[in-house]
Amino acid sequence: MKRYFLAALTALLLAATMFAEGKANAQFKDKTHNFGTIREADGPVTTEFPFTNDGDAPLVIVSAVASCGCTSPEYPRKPVQPGESGVIKVTYDPAGRPGEFSKTITVRTPDKRIKLRIKGNVIPKN
Helix, strand or coil, rough: CHHHHHHHHCCCCCHHHCCCCCCCCCCCCEEEEEEEEEEECCEEEEEEEEEEEEEEEEECCCCCEEECEEEECCCCCCCCHHHHHEEEECCCCCCCEEEEEEEEEEEECCEEEEEEEEEEEEEECC
């Protein structure tokens, strides 16, 4: 039931955005974050990708999907109004993944897809 409600709410938000007169635009300060060298033993690491809606219509983020199950994105579920800011929070779990990594997060809005990237190097546990 909850899934159907979320799907209906998403469809409603998409429809409202499509019929709005203006256009929304997520302007990210940075689209790449380098964690540098991290230790597997220290556990998950998190970064934030701040953005501003510099358009003139509410910005709806439909989804944020990582290229791997080791990466978990979080995104605003409510529309970001023009001139307001939001954050895409990304957590990477290095457990069992020694060596260099580069992961992509695809952020989808009703009219475009934005690619964010995290990268770094994991030092294995001894």
